[in-house]
Amino acid sequence: MKFCHHCAAPLIVRVPEGDDKPRHCCDDCDVIFYQNPKNVVGTLTIHDEKFCFVNELFNPELESGLCPLASWKMENPVSMAQSGRLKKKPAQMSS
Template identity: 40%
Template structure:
């Protein structure tokens, strides 16, 4: 149960919610005091891509908070009724104006303390002359040596970048799974 949950009223009937373990369940849930509707809170998927062109990665400098002005892989929240890859490709088009080919799963990073999962796909940029969207101040292709590591927006992005450049050196791009149990540095 999320401590910072803002659920107060039932979306079915408008009555107050209480936190309790429903019959047959094992976890606390928000339950309507009038109609009994159970309101589930579920983790959030962050979906994105590692867009590659000639061994360099396309990063976007954020025009929005959090982390305004920092560099990020194109990524964002998966929408309802949207697949993870479709969401990642949508975010890449919206933020970087880029289309990808040869797309495949690259990294799954579980972040249970934040009730989230970060899912990255990797793919080749079709046209390097892509134009960023309104959530991006600028974008650029970076080699490993050019990455502004101290100006990367999120630890999950650092992890994905480190995995990509490590794989590149090995000559084989693999799939990576990691779990981050607590907040803090990578």
């Protein structure tokens, strides 16, 4: 990408404030363009033949905040397998 889709100004590649990866940014209108894959990754964690529940903070339908399947959007350049290992955080064991 060379130009901003919002204001047509030239884009620069820099690490935006609060981020840790270089992104295409527009200094004129402060838009950040993310280039992420359109994959969603999910994991089902089993330990000692029991399902592990995981914190699912972005799922408001779950009253307890816990569910057996965690899912999230991937980010470049992490593979699906790496993404699953990085994101899962067991919270409690099911009975």
